[in-house]
Amino acid sequence: MPKPTKGPRLGGGPAHERLLLANLAAALYTHERITTTETKAKRLRPLAERLITFAKRGDLHARRRVLAVIGDKAVVHKLFAEIAPQVADRDGGYTRITKIGNRKGDNAPMAVIELVLEPVVKKQRAAKPAAEAAPVEAPVEETAPVEETEVVEAEVEVEETEAAEAPAEETEAVEAK
Structure with a gap:
């Protein structure tokens, strides 16, 4: 109490x-x-x-x-x-x-x-024309580098697989001599 x-x-x-x-x-x-x-x-x-x-x-x-x-x-x-x-x-x-x-x-x-037994209604914020424009663009820029890093990681994986295949070709060439 x-x-x-x-x-x-x-x-x-x-x-x-x-x-x-x-x-x-x-x-x-x-x-x-x-x-x-x-x-x-x-x-x-x-x-x-x-x-x-x-x-x-x-x-x-x-x-x-x-x-x-x-x-x-x-x-x-x-x-x-x-x-x-x-x-x-x-x-x-x-x-x-x-x-x-x-x-x-x-x-x-x-x-x-x-x-008060009514269900809670979440309020949605009204979009402000000038103030909302800047923060909306900032997250878009932040997501772009993330995608680039994924592309870079994919290129690294491709290079690793090519590097793994290259020694196999070299060993085949050595065995053929």
Whole structure:
């Protein structure tokens, strides 16, 4: 669990905050999106993403570390069996926080925290006309000497085979005398 911040905790002492965040994480993995206050969502994000990172590892030690935080075997199973394979290609950013306005009763700022389960789309870089032209030409020049060395090696092999045949011809000429 990340280092707790200084100052007041969520709802009381550090033990209560730890249990509160564990329950929020279990609800997030069960429902894949929950509505809570902005403060709780911001405090939940590092814990939830760390547990997903453990689930991506998938070994027994990681499962036991997640079970130490959450405690519900059904939720941990869903995290390891369903959620982790969906985010396997993602390097981080497994959660998204969206602010939704204030709560009616006490005007507390509310937010939705949800799992980002969409597949990762690789961005392709747009070609710049002047800047891209120079680097593209440089690798072409580098490949040309490589081909020349292959040609040189092939010529060396041809010369070696000719040299090997030449002594055979000389020995035949010597034997003929």
